[in-house]
Amino acid sequence: MKRLSGFLLFAALCAALPILFPDNYYVTVVGLTVFINIILAVSLNLLMGYAGQISLGHAAFFGLGAYSSAILTIRYGLNPWLAMLAGAAMVMALSYILSRPILRLKGHYLAMATLGLGIIVHIFFVQADELTGGPDGISGLPVLSIMGLPIDSDIRWYWVLCSFMLLTVLFSLNIADSRAGRALSAVHGSEIAAQMMGIDTAKVKSHIFVFSALIASVAGSLFAHQQDFVSPESFSFFFSIELVTMVVLGGLGSTFGAVIGAFILSILPEVLIVFEDFEVLIFGAILMVIMIFLPEGLFVALKNRVIHFMRRSQGGA
Amino acid sequence: MDQLLQFLISGLTVGSIYALVALGFSIIYNASDVVNFAQGEFVMIGAMSAIFMLKAGISYPLAAFLAIVITAGVGLALDKFAIEPAKNATVVSTIIITIGASIFLRGAALLIWGKEIYGLPPFTNNDPIRIGNATILPQNLWVMLGTAVTVFAVKYFFDHTRMGKAILACSFNKKAAYLVGINVKRMLLISYGLSAALGAMAGLLVTPITFMSYNAGVMLGLKGFCAAILGGMGNSMGAVLGGVLLGIVETVGAGFISSGYKDAIAFLVIMLVLFIKPSGLLGKGEAERV
Numbered sequence: 001m002k003r004l005s006g007f008l009l010f011a012a013l014c015a016a017l018p019i020l021f022p023d024n025y026y027v028t029v030v031g032l033t034v035f036i037n038i039i040l041a042v043s044l045n046l047l048m049g050y051a052g053q054i055s056l057g058h059a060a061f062f063g064l065g066a067y068s069s070a071i072l073t074i075r076y077g078l079n080p081w082l083a084m085l086a087g088a089a090m091v092m093a094l095s096y097i098l099s100r101p102i103l104r105l106k107g108h109y110l111a112m113a114t115l116g117l118g119i120i121v122h123i124f125f126v127q128a129d130e131l132t133g134g135p136d137g138i139s140g141l142p143v144l145s146i147m148g149l150p151i152d153s154d155i156r157w158y159w160v161l162c163s164f165m166l167l168t169v170l171f172s173l174n175i176a177d178s179r180a181g182r183a184l185s186a187v188h189g190s191e192i193a194a195q196m197m198g199i200d201t202a203k204v205k206s207h208i209f210v211f212s213a214l215i216a217s218v219a220g221s222l223f224a225h226q227q228d229f230v231s232p233e234s235f236s237f238f239f240s241i242e243l244v245t246m247v248v249l250g251g252l253g254s255t256f257g258a259v260i261g262a263f264i265l266s267i268l269p270e271v272l273i274v275f276e277d278f279e280v281l282i283f284g285a286i287l288m289v290i291m292i293f294l295p296e297g298l299f300v301a302l303k304n305r306v307i308h309f310m311r312r313s314q315g316g317a
Numbered sequence: 318m319d320q321l322l323q324f325l326i327s328g329l330t331v332g333s334i335y336a337l338v339a340l341g342f343s344i345i346y347n348a349s350d351v352v353n354f355a356q357g358e359f360v361m362i363g364a365m366s367a368i369f370m371l372k373a374g375i376s377y378p379l380a381a382f383l384a385i386v387i388t389a390g391v392g393l394a395l396d397k398f399a400i401e402p403a404k405n406a407t408v409v410s411t412i413i414i415t416i417g418a419s420i421f422l423r424g425a426a427l428l429i430w431g432k433e434i435y436g437l438p439p440f441t442n443n444d445p446i447r448i449g450n451a452t453i454l455p456q457n458l459w460v461m462l463g464t465a466v467t468v469f470a471v472k473y474f475f476d477h478t479r480m481g482k483a484i485l486a487c488s489f490n491k492k493a494a495y496l497v498g499i500n501v502k503r504m505l506l507i508s509y510g511l512s513a514a515l516g517a518m519a520g521l522l523v524t525p526i527t528f529m530s531y532n533a534g535v536m537l538g539l540k541g542f543c544a545a546i547l548g549g550m551g552n553s554m555g556a557v558l559g560g561v562l563l564g565i566v567e568t569v570g571a572g573f574i575s576s577g578y579k580d581a582i583a584f585l586v587i588m589l590v591l592f593i594k595p596s597g598l599l600g601k602g603e604a605e606r607v
Contacts (some may be wrong), residue, residue, distance in 0.1 A: 001563030002368070006518060027418060052406070053410070054409050068543050101592040102589075102592075103590055104595060105595050106353050107408050108346075108408065108546070108550055109546065109550070109595055109596075111412060111590055112542060112543070112587065112591065113588055113592075115542075115584075115588075116543075116584035116585070116587055117584075117588065119539070119580065119584050120581045120585060120588075122579060123577075123580055124581070126577075127577040127578055127581075145496045161413060181490070190599070220399070237535075237539075238423040240488050241416055244413065245413060245416075248409065248410070249411050252409065277427060277428055278424070278428065278429055279424070280420060280421075280423060281421060281424030281425055281427075282420070282424070283420055283424065283429060284417050284418065284420030284421025284422070284423070284424050285417070285421050286417075287397050287413060287414075287416065287421075288414055288417035288418055288421060289415030291403065291406070291410050291413045291414045291417060292402050292403040292406075293402075295403065295406055295407070295410045309420070309515050
């Protein structure tokens with residue numbers, strides 16, 4: 001139980017917020033964006049933090065999920081859950097096909113390939129307007145309902161997204177402590193050494209790539225229903241970069257690091273809005289300063305300092 | 318056939334610009350193992366500062382020269398304040414740092430110059446020249462000529478000057494370069510300045526044709542990155558070749574398929590190249606050190 005005490009604390013906090021502040025804008029509106037971003041950052045961290053494979057195109061899978069839901073429910077009248085499933089299956093197939101050739105690449109080449117994937121998918125959303133509605137996007141998705149209960153208010157969406165977010169976090173925490181997780185961190189450390197230990201590195205990397213894409217796709221479907229609208233803007237290259245920033249900001253390889261990073265980056269625009277035109281400038285500056293002075297990430301740096309401090313005070317006593 | 322010739326002309330023009338951006342990428346990559354995602358912002362800063370100096374009444378050649386100097390200054394600052402302090406950063410960290418820098422520079426440009434789109438007047442009289450049924454603008458010729466001269470100047474600098482050779486030495490082995498008395502830090506600084514100046518040059522050449530705004534550098538930078546990879550990361554002349562090739566493939570592809578998918582074609586090509594030959598067209602296969 002001790003292993004998951006951090007998670008339980010986090011879950012309790014998330015559950016308490018809407019009860020304590022039921023009508024707070026930051027909880028029930030900004031909170032939804034925060035949850036979506038946490039899901040995406042945690043899923044990206046599986047690939048980047050655990051397996052050490054950079055991806056600058058994670059928004060593509062998020063977008064494919066969202067567009068699948070929008071197109072299949074509106075144009076083909078499919079049940080929202082079936083549409084979500086179909087989208088997820090499509091993303092799984094696509095990411096599986098792409099995983100081997102993409103993950104064979106390393107460093108800057110891998111960055112380029114994933115970036116290219118993200119941009120191609122984004123251009124497709126903009127250009128294939130008969131299917132995707134072009135730059136204007138698609139609106140008017142049917143309401144999602146769970147066992148007859150329609151998810152039609154902010155607070156209901158809070159619970160749905162919160163549950164899925166907590167599931168993702170729990171999954172991510174568990175994977176780290178599993179056989180698969182140890183294989184991943186072996187790949188992260190040294191691929192050749194991992195191969196020597198008998199790990200099928202190509203398979204391990206491909207599985208985590210598919211899994212991370214799958215989570216992003218489901219998040220996309222939920223996002224599409226919650227926003228009631230999809231447009232290419234939400235799935236651009238910049239969003240992929242923002243997701244990478246969330247992961248790195250909190251601390252690469254740490255699930256709660258990704259959570260904290262996603263939280264900070266989702267709240268930041270709300271805070272920076274008072275600076276209006278300075279927003280972009282400040283955002284860039286924060287990114288640089290943190291990466292230069294705390295390359296291990298905010299959360300991990302803080303955690304290490306606390307552990308260090310506690311060890312020292314124990315040693316002194 | 319005439320259509321193809323027309324596509325080749327525009328392809329060669331964009332390709333020249335990509336080549337300059339890619340050359341800048343390659344110089345910084347060689348010197349410091351950093352892929353500089355702010356390379357496209359150099360193009361934008363070069364063009365925008367020239368535009369505004371021209372507006373302020375400074376003569377065109379002087380404005381162009383000052384724009385290159387200003388951009389080189391930005392390049393030096395990038396190395397001094399963002400790359401140098403993060404000495405032992407990993408690949409991912411340096412990618413994020415330069416992405417942060419590019420966002421920062423874009424933010425600064427937004428504050429200084431606003432969101433409007435601007436152009437520069439062509440260098441000389443811009444009456445189209447007819448070649449068969451295709452036409453070519455004098456500015457297209459300026460772009461190709463300017464790129465060719467710049468590329469040869471850079472090549473001469475690296476092959477025949479003391480400083481150029483010193484920078485090359487740093488890129489081969491920093492410790493060895495340091496031991497033979499080369500000031501490695503300064504050489505890195507110069508690489509960033511040079512690379513920024515190349516970006517500014519690209520901006521000055523292309524703006525009379527395509528216009529410029531605070532965020533127009535992003536796509537140019539990414540295409541330059543594509544070109545550099547196509548030519549084999551770190552291979553300067555490969556980067557130039559990659560740029561020209563990318564420009565032509567993209568323009569011909571867009572012409573025959575669909576102009577809306579122009580950027581997608583470029584990235585599709587680069588992905589296919591990476592899938593088939595992960596080290597780029599001219600890149601040497603590298604054995605990983607264990």
